[in-house]
Structures are given as structure tokens and as C-alpha cells.
Amino acid sequence: MDIEATAPTPPRAVRAARRVYRHRLPVRLMHWINVVCLTVLLMSGLNIFNAHPALYWGRESTFASPWISFGARNTPNGPVGYTRIGDTEFTTTGVLGLSSSEGGSPMARAFPAWATVPSGQWLAMARHWHFFFAWIFVVNGIAYLLYTIFSRHLARDLVPTRDELRNIGRSIVDHLKFKHPTGDAATRYNVLQSLTYLIVIFGLLPLVVIAGLAMSPRLDTVFTGWVDLLGGRQSARTLHFLAGFGLLLFVVVHVVEVFVAGVWNEMRSMITGWYAIPEERAKKEAQP
């Protein structure tokens, strides 16, 4: 953790319990910029996706056989929304394929109004949102990478030690039991946490950016054929979408963990930097 001799003095109220200065200001700032960017990027991305709600593998679109598509169709019982994966179709009326905005009549759209920015189907505006926040997101991401390397945050906090890797089995069991580290162990990211962060920082985030850039016809010309390394432009669109949902999955688990671990303590640590160390459970449990 970022415990430093130079850390500011904790406020009076904080001094009572054992607290550590867990997140330094740049990390906190970049974290919240990321929250805004990822929210807008995901939601405007879904609006863009709605303009052609089907995904393919390869260089071009095989319109008759997307690997996943969303749509609406009329039936004797009224319109239904569907999600089709390969040859299997699921009825997803109300959410995917067919949904209504507040008070509006049902409308054919892949992702519903509550999940997109803007809420109405508006490709041009969604693109403006997406590309503006993509720039902030990328600049913020590069700033984070530089900071995390040069402040040694990466080496000290994010890369797991050999011991931690050896005991990964125990960490998995603890997670399954929703048992969170206490005492000194709680001052470090646990091994599953650091591995997840590393996968997100060096896997999903670069993938979502590179696959996004691969969809640009101009950037495709930087090195002729580089988009084929991702399987072609339509594969890149698929990977961009999947990486986006991978990030969404990460955010969902991340937020659930924040609630499980104690929402006020976690939120305070990401706003003020100060984190209260949960007392050691071991002593209590040792007594019969």
C-alpha cells in the first residue's frame, strides 16, 4: 500500500482507529476520472452498437450469419424482442431487441434506452460522446501507467510476490467464503485482487483501445494489414464489444466487493485516501 513517511496527518476522527493512507491523490483522481469515462464510453458505445446490432468474426460482415444479433419481430401475439447467438434464439422482449423508453411504445432497439447515452437512438450524438471521452480515457490511462511505474505503485502493490502466488489456493477459498483479509494482510491487495487488476490494466484496457482504433479506416493504414492481427475489422468490432463487457463485469464485481468489504470505509479510502484496517478476526475465532 501507499504508506509513506510523508503521508499527511490523518484528521482527528481518523486517528482513533488504526488507519492507513491507502490511495495517494493522483490514483484517487485518476480513478474517478475513469469512473466517468467508462460509464459514458460503455453507454454511448451501446448506442453506437444499436445502429447495427450484430457482430461478426473476420474482415467483413457476413450479414446472413452474425455470431450474435439482436432484433424484433412481429408475432400474432404482438412484437417480441430476440437475442440470437449462433442458431439459438432467446426471447428477450423488454430488455434486448425490443424495449420502450419511459412511457413510450415498444421500439426495436438492441440495448434499451436506460442503458445508452443519449437515451434515444442517435448515432451521431453517441459518437461525439464516445470519441470525446475516449480521448480523456486514453490520456488518463497513459498518465496512470506512467505514474504506476515511476511511483513504484506497480512493483510494490500490484505485482504479487512469489509467496502470494504460492498461496493462491487459499485466497480462492477465502473469496468463495466471502472472508476478507484483516489486520496486516488487509494493508496489501490480496493476490486475486492484484492479478485481476493486472489483467484489467495490461489485458482488457489495451485490448478495448486497440480494437477500437482498429475500426478506424485511417488508422488501419498505419501499417498495412495490422488489423488482420486481430482477425480483421469485424473481429476487432467483436473484440471491442467483448472487452467492453469484460470491463463491465470487472466493474460489477469490483462494486460488489466494495459493498461486501464495507462501502463507507472503501469509499472514504478512494475519496480521502484513508482506510481503516479491519481488526484481526483470528483472535476472536481462536476462542471456543
Place this chain on the structure above:
Amino acid sequence: MKKSRFLMRARQRDRRHLLRGAVAAAGSALLAGCDRLSQNESFVETLKSAEQLSRAAQKLVAPRSAMAQEFGADQVVQTFRSNGTLSPRDADYVALRDAGFADYRLSVGGLVAKPAELTLEQLRAMPSRTQITRHDCVEGWSCIGKWKGVQLSRILALVEPRPEAKYVLFRCFDSMDGPSLDGRDSRYYESIDLDDAHHVQTILAYDLNDKALPVSNGAPLRCRVERQLGYKQAKYVRAIELVESFAGIRGGKGGYWEDEGYEWYAGI
């Protein structure tokens, strides 16, 4: 004891409801906020400033002459998807189409030393370029097709643009809101800068997949600007004009979709 446990559970349930309510309220407030911002002119102008940044960055990393990927003949799809206008209903177009485009003339003018009118035969007689390239629609889909046509740079060399010319404007036959009745022009138009106009792969295509360009894909002549999105590839080209600025033309944004809010620079 039982009662207090019941109360505790009820309180937990209340808290959960409260939390769920708060999340839903925050979510709809966020959405309403984003929708309101999308109507705010200065906010949208700020969002749109990213276009200039993207254009500058893309020109920096992908130089002026960088080539779009070309593919093998086995990659070509037989039915090339068409989008936008599928068959113009404008009277002048219908008349030309019914006569097999025999009377078609491409007019090239504006800020040029030697305005010209070219028939399809004249265009076909000029040196041609054939390229198998990928068409990327702003909606997200892609199609690979084999295009044959005359390089725009050859046409420009013919008419000799004046030094003050900065953009090449394409005027098309198809009215987007149907044939115009009230005199308001909704004919498709597009514009590109001179870098793209002089690019090797920028052609006026008359053939698609070894056949004369079908009506649904822009017959008799369409533009191919291979390093930008589909809406820049003007179909049914009627006239080419060299201009210093497109501020005074229709919506002033340089193209039909640009006037509807899309980016003029469609490199991503």
C-alpha cells in the same frame, strides 16, 4: 427476541429497497443529465472538438500517402450491401437511368482554370485503377468490393484547380427527403480535402465487381475515399466543384450527413 429479529430483517429489507431506489434514481438522473447535455449547444461543441484532435492525430500517425489495405479477389462479396438511397427518384436521374446513362455528363467546375464536362465514355477511356478494398459503414458493418474507376487526381489535373481551392465538393442526384417540392435542396453532397482528393486510391468508380456499378451502389459514378467511412463515398455523383470553403453550402457543414450532426472528418 423473535420480534427484534423480525424488525432487523425488515430494516435490512428497507435499506435494500432504499439502496435500490437510490441507484435507480441516480441512474435516471445521469441519463436525463446526458440527454439534456446532448441538447446544449456549447456542450456539444465541446464534445465535437475531439474531431479536430482525432483528425490531427490520425494525420500524424498515418501520413498523407498511407495506403488503405487491399485484398485478394477471394475476399470479394458478390452482393455488395447498399445503404442510404437505393434508387433516386429525382426526375433528372430517372431520365438518365432509363436511357442507360448515355446522356450522363460529369461536370467539373468551381475554382478551376478549365471547367470540363465528361461523358462516361470519356471517363472510361482515361487510365483506370482497380482496387479491392473494404467499405466501413458508420453503422459498424464492413463489405469488401472490387472497384474500378478513374483517379480523382487525373480529373483534377485536367481542370487545373486554382490555388485558393481547398476542398473537392461532390454534388449528387439523390434527394434524401424525396424529390424536393418546396425548392429546399436535400440532394446528397459530400466534400473532402485536397490530401484525400489527390490520394492514389481516391477514385471515381464506374465498375463494381467487374460489372457496371448497379443503381443501388451509386450508378453511374461514385466516389471512393478509402480511408474514411461509408458516408464520405458519395454515390450518384452529378458534379464536382472545387471550393475554398463549404460554409455557405446548404447546412454549411460540408455534407448531407455532416449537416445532420455527423463528423466531417470520418476517419474513425
